[in-house]
Amino acid sequence: MAKMYYEKDCELSYLDGKKIAIIGYGSQGHAHALNLKDSGCEVCVGLREGSRRWAEAEAAGLQVKTVSEAAAWGDIVMMLINDEAQAEVYNRDIAPHMTEGKALAFAHGFNIRYQQIVPPAGVDVFMAAPKGPGHTVRSTYVAGKGVPCLVAVEQDATGKAYQIALAYIAGIGGSRAGVMETTFHDETETDLFGEQTVLCGGVVDLMRCGFEVLVEAGYEPENAYFECIHEMKLIIDLINKGGVAAMNYSISDTAEFGEYVSGPRVIPHEETKARMRAVLSDIQDGTFAGKWIAENKNGRTFFNSKRAQLKKHQMEIVGEDLRKNMIWGGDTNLDTASN
Numbered sequence: 001m002a003k004m005y006y007e008k009d010c011e012l013s014y015l016d017g018k019k020i021a022i023i024g025y026g027s028q029g030h031a032h033a034l035n036l037k038d039s040g041c042e043v044c045v046g047l048r049e050g051s052r053r054w055a056e057a058e059a060a061g062l063q064v065k066t067v068s069e070a071a072a073w074g075d076i077v078m079m080l081i082n083d084e085a086q087a088e089v090y091n092r093d094i095a096p097h098m099t100e101g102k103a104l105a106f107a108h109g110f111n112i113r114y115q116q117i118v119p120p121a122g123v124d125v126f127m128a129a130p131k132g133p134g135h136t137v138r139s140t141y142v143a144g145k146g147v148p149c150l151v152a153v154e155q156d157a158t159g160k161a162y163q164i165a166l167a168y169i170a171g172i173g174g175s176r177a178g179v180m181e182t183t184f185h186d187e188t189e190t191d192l193f194g195e196q197t198v199l200c201g202g203v204v205d206l207m208r209c210g211f212e213v214l215v216e217a218g219y220e221p222e223n224a225y226f227e228c229i230h231e232m233k234l235i236i237d238l239i240n241k242g243g244v245a246a247m248n249y250s251i252s253d254t255a256e257f258g259e260y261v262s263g264p265r266v267i268p269h270e271e272t273k274a275r276m277r278a279v280l281s282d283i284q285d286g287t288f289a290g291k292w293i294a295e296n297k298n299g300r301t302f303f304n305s306k307r308a309q310l311k312k313h314q315m316e317i318v319g320e321d322l323r324k325n326m327i328w329g330g331d332t333n334l335d336t337a338s339n
Helices: 027-038 054-059 067-073 083-097 134-142 161-171 184-199 201-216 221-250 253-266 269-284 287-297 301-312 314-324
Strands: 019-023 042-047 063-066 076-079 103-106 124-130 149-155 179-181
Touching (some): 027 054, 027 134, 027 161, 076 083, 124 161, 124 184, 201 221, 201 314, 287 301
Antiparallel strands (some): 124 149
């Protein structure tokens, strides 16, 4: 069973006298920087020159430096820019300043797992990964709560990497909710697998197929959107609160019966698992990482074409119109991961 840590296990004092450089000020970056600042830590934000986030971070009361300056200044350097940008930024602006005794931190293990970043032997390497978007990390902290986090140590050069990592998580509020111990290897592979097969790839394709089947059968697109897309959040909220059994308790017996007789027809259990195993294999042996790294080096042609196709899909057009005209919709202030 995975080891868990809570506030009593996380001593913020391990950050005393340490300067923390947050690289990036997007979704996670702004939350980490502000939460640490409010926890009494000495923080700066590292951004590229000319970043649109520079003035925003300064307006929030944070000191801002270039990435290179921040890396030279910080005792702990937390990488919170997009995965695909990290290796280039690290090698150019951060690596020259990773001197013995410092710590290099991540919120996702991709670049360590696939050796896009290879830290020197004399630095601590740890992960502090909130399991929630940045705006939730910030809002729950302000409310006196926190978002559950993962902690992992890849390299313990100082002998205090775990204490420092747990102190960092306490500083962003994660210890208030609970901290689960993992490894860079396991976090990376399970995170990629969950995104691709269930949370993003699986769910989006399932919703899209349901929408298309109803529309092609002659039903109004708005009805199809409500039934196959909008209500997904309602179901997931119930599962988050009490598991699948609690969701089944809350829905009608008709819906639950349909779950049992039709779910396996749509997603054949053993066939789906076999295909998921193939996806997992690509993640484990580096095939997926190689494709993503190559995609970024080659101008993102496939990625951008798929994004453009999705934007033109009827379910996206119908959904946008519905959200504008409903009291539950219209919020376009999406939290992104860019810096």
